[in-house]
């Protein structure tokens with residue numbers, strides 16, 4: 001027998017994975033977990049998806065997709081074939097061979113990692129253990145989580161990692177709504193607690209993705225994921241600062257970026273905007289900063305980038321205030337003005353509103369006495385501190401009724417010519433009006 005494949009459970013599990021007979025469980029069926037569960041099912045694995053949200057489970061059982069990355073027809077096919085099952089109970093964990101955990105990792109308050117969902121999920125796994133399972137954590141988290149938090153729970157009762165069970169961290173890098181890169185096209189990095197853990201996790205993920213890189217440890221893989229998001233945060237902050245300078249200098253930042261992009265090496269474009277949202281870009285830097293703080297280390301550049309991006313909504317409101325006061329409708333104040341936010345989602349062509357800067361803009365405008373409404377083809381309503389705000393259908397009458405429309409999200413299916421034609425004033429924070437001009441049109 002190959003020496004690297006010694007160990008009874010390890011050999012058995014490898015065999016099951018190769019033959020696609022391993023039973024796969026996905027805990028957390030959100031933006032990340034559902035596409036992953038579907039991918040395993042498509043490749044012939046028997047998959048159990050588990051989520052505490054009974055509503056999501058029911059939708060999957062009915063073959064209805066709530067994710068931009070999951071095709072409803074394919075979902076229906078896999079559910080009908082019996083390869084993909086969804087449940088809101090944890091009982092079925094018992095019979096599984098491989099378990100992937102994709103639960104939320106938000107912030108508690110504005111700065112502290114909240115990994116309570118990981119801990120709850122891991123405890124459920126531990127309660128229903130069978131020997132020889134592979135557990136892969138996919139949720140983005142701070143370096144050390146897998147080895148310092150997950151491993152001790154799974155080791156309770158004398159289970160030995162690398163022999164009785166296998167544990168790895170494999171960050172998900174999906175970009176929801178991105179039509180170019182789907183789960184199976186996005187390369188994976190994996191860090192196993194032991195060599196066997198890394199190899200088995202690598203074997204599993206190679207069944208669904210083309211490219212897998214095994215790194216030396218879970219903490220390395222955890223840091224890789226945070227680096228990717230923090231890198232975006234810092235660069236977006238830089239371009240947001242530069243956009244503010246360019247505006248003062250009368251230079252079009254969007255033209256500057258297009259020009260810089262003509263350099264075939266050493267430059268990567270990032271774009272300004274109303275702030276960052278979602279569960280990755282604003283969150284990852286906080287996970288790094290929290291860990292750095294625990295080590296007594298300061299990361300002022302990263303810290304500053306968070307501040308620049310979180311202040312962008314205030315900058316947008318200030319620009320609107322000045323436009324109302326100085327523009328064609330000179331003398332108009334924010335107080336009493338009607339403002340329409342075009343887009344509530346934190347990014348283009350998705351319905352996700354988590355940590356969206358649009359809400360911060362809304363609050364800030366309201367604080368200054370503006371009457372604010374929103375229109376988003378993907379977001380029918382949003383809960384704002386207990387108040388339900390409903391999206392208004394975009395129409396010439398709505399636009400004409402507004403003092404200003406702010407393009408917060410550059411959804412593709414919005415008729416921007418109509419927006420220009422019927423708005424008194426438009427502030428475009430995303431260059432959604434690229435190539436379109438008008439005396440009423442202003443850009444970030």
Ligand SMILES: NC(=O)c1ccc[n+]([C@@H]2O[C@H](COP(=O)([O-])OP(=O)(O)OC[C@H]3O[C@@H](n4cnc5c(N)ncnc54)[C@H](O)[C@@H]3O)[C@@H](O)[C@H]2O)c1
Pocket residue numbers: 027028029030031032033050051052053056102103104105117120121138139140141172173174175176278279280
């Ligand atoms: N959305 C993204 O763009 C993205 C990209 C890469 C990585 N991630 C990371 O992936 C993880 C999941 O993110 P998401 O966007 O899919 O979140 P999500 O909120 O869309 O989905 C998470 C799901 O987990 C469920 N859940 C919570 N606790 C659970 C438990 N104990 N057991 C079972 N289910 C539970 C929730 O009900 C929810 O349906 C996060 O760590 C996130 O940072 C997200």
